[in-house]
Amino acid sequence: MELVLFMSVILLLLVLTNDYSHPVKRVIRKRGLFVSSICVSALCTTLLTRFTPLAPMLTETPITMTVLSVTMFQWFLYICVVTLKKCFTLGEMCVISQAAAVVVYGASEYICSAYYPDTTPIYLHYSDISTNMVLIHALVVGMIFIGVVTYPLLRYSRRLAQRPYWRSLPSHNQSIFQNKKMLVAIAFYILTATIVLFVIAPICKSVTGENPFMWTLDFLYMSPSRMFLCLYWSLTVITTVVIWVLVLDFVPQSPNNGDLYSNNAEGKALTSALNKKRKLFHALAVIMFVPGVLFEKSFLQLAFGVALSGFIYLEYLRYFAVWPWGKSLHVFLTEFIDNRDLGPVILSHIYLLLGCASPVWLGSSNVLASLSGVLSLGFGDAAASIIGKRFGRYRWPGTKKTVEGTAAFIIAVFFSSWLIVYSSALIGIDGASRYVASAGRGEWLNYSFVITLTALLEAFSTQNDNIIIPLYMYALVVLGHTM
Numbered sequence: 001m002e003l004v005l006f007m008s009v010i011l012l013l014l015v016l017t018n019d020y021s022h023p024v025k026r027v028i029r030k031r032g033l034f035v036s037s038i039c040v041s042a043l044c045t046t047l048l049t050r051f052t053p054l055a056p057m058l059t060e061t062p063i064t065m066t067v068l069s070v071t072m073f074q075w076f077l078y079i080c081v082v083t084l085k086k087c088f089t090l091g092e093m094c095v096i097s098q099a100a101a102v103v104v105y106g107a108s109e110y111i112c113s114a115y116y117p118d119t120t121p122i123y124l125h126y127s128d129i130s131t132n133m134v135l136i137h138a139l140v141v142g143m144i145f146i147g148v149v150t151y152p153l154l155r156y157s158r159r160l161a162q163r164p165y166w167r168s169l170p171s172h173n174q175s176i177f178q179n180k181k182m183l184v185a186i187a188f189y190i191l192t193a194t195i196v197l198f199v200i201a202p203i204c205k206s207v208t209g210e211n212p213f214m215w216t217l218d219f220l221y222m223s224p225s226r227m228f229l230c231l232y233w234s235l236t237v238i239t240t241v242v243i244w245v246l247v248l249d250f251v252p253q254s255p256n257n258g259d260l261y262s263n264n265a266e267g268k269a270l271t272s273a274l275n276k277k278r279k280l281f282h283a284l285a286v287i288m289f290v291p292g293v294l295f296e297k298s299f300l301q302l303a304f305g306v307a308l309s310g311f312i313y314l315e316y317l318r319y320f321a322v323w324p325w326g327k328s329l330h331v332f333l334t335e336f337i338d339n340r341d342l343g344p345v346i347l348s349h350i351y352l353l354l355g356c357a358s359p360v361w362l363g364s365s366n367v368l369a370s371l372s373g374v375l376s377l378g379f380g381d382a383a384a385s386i387i388g389k390r391f392g393r394y395r396w397p398g399t400k401k402t403v404e405g406t407a408a409f410i411i412a413v414f415f416s417s418w419l420i421v422y423s424s425a426l427i428g429i430d431g432a433s434r435y436v437a438s439a440g441r442g443e444w445l446n447y448s449f450v451i452t453l454t455a456l457l458e459a460f461s462t463q464n465d466n467i468i469i470p471l472y473m474y475a476l477v478v479l480g481h482t483m
Helices: 002-016 019-027 030-051 063-083 090-115 131-149 151-162 171-208 212-221 224-248 260-295 297-319 326-336 348-362 372-391 403-426 430-438 441-460 465-482
Strands: none
Touching: 002 030, 002 063, 002 090, 030 063, 063 090, 090 131, 090 171, 090 465, 131 151, 131 171, 131 212, 131 297, 151 171, 171 212, 212 224, 212 297, 224 260, 260 297, 260 348, 260 372, 260 403, 297 326, 297 348, 326 348, 348 372, 348 465, 372 403, 372 441, 372 465, 403 430, 403 441, 441 465
């Protein structure tokens, strides 16, 4: 908490001093200004944690860990602003950078406890280290590390793909060009495997005392419910692919009469088809993740980590056009982009996964808190979009969102949460049973107020719904439960 607040203060200072730093930017290159800002932040971190009583928890932490986290926070901000232009709003940039820095901080805690036990923070005990959480940190931080180490290869692969008119070259030169792309891709895959096997896996084994691959297999196969959940997820994905191919992968073409009405009708048909495709994945999130939250929460946490690292790796392949899947991934994912995916990377699917995963990773004894992401995105956001576009007439001031869509959000989330909780309690799920036993009319009234506030945020916020709304709803549910 102290680290997040400190990073928020740093971001606020950067925003407030942005106008005054323009003359400096003309003299100092961006990288020089970036390095100097990190040095100033490191100095402020040292002063705050070592000479003031404002951050007692960070005072017990090795200064190198805190400075590393603050540096990572500013490094991610730099990447978002300079490299990934038009991909993030200010709010999204802050959330993503803070999350990445916190994950790096958690990984550094585990590494410190394994390799430097004498400097391990007092609040961190070896008995508190969960193998499951160590692997989640290893998956996410490891994938970021792979991107950093392999960046020269990835950048060269993208340059090869961007070379103009290479297909018009003579056949001999085309063959040489294609061989270069293949060699770069093979080198990238080999380097990835080397990092996983000889860097990430040994560190995980040192921290947990377990071989990460064998532990994961034991964790999966020693529980019939986890095996059944994997089978259920596989069947769900296959069914979704069938629905996609047979139903949604078809846009009716209006007759080309050359008039404005025909063009508008075709545009509306394309927009409707895109909306249906995007909301299909919201429905898929509900079907896949609700059983995981209710029956196997720890396994779902690990599965989310695997999925997130996989999505990041696939985005490496797509953006840098790595042979042989980069082009196919780009063609597939561009079918889902809208006006929020104007930057070089496509983030909507990653945001949807993060929105569903964040409340589960953060953890809570309140089952509705863990379900915040699935409920707000799978039911609320989808209902607001579908009902608002189809029946919406009255718009909120200053926004395209409709009052009817907001009402649909509230109704869908409330009744879906009520149905999930009570049906789960009937079959004896512990978390749901405890909530039903303790929840009265006042508890549900408070929850309806939380849903209303979340729906209003969805209506008025300009941030990406998939990343902001679940965290907001989770915070409100936990706060209400605590009070």
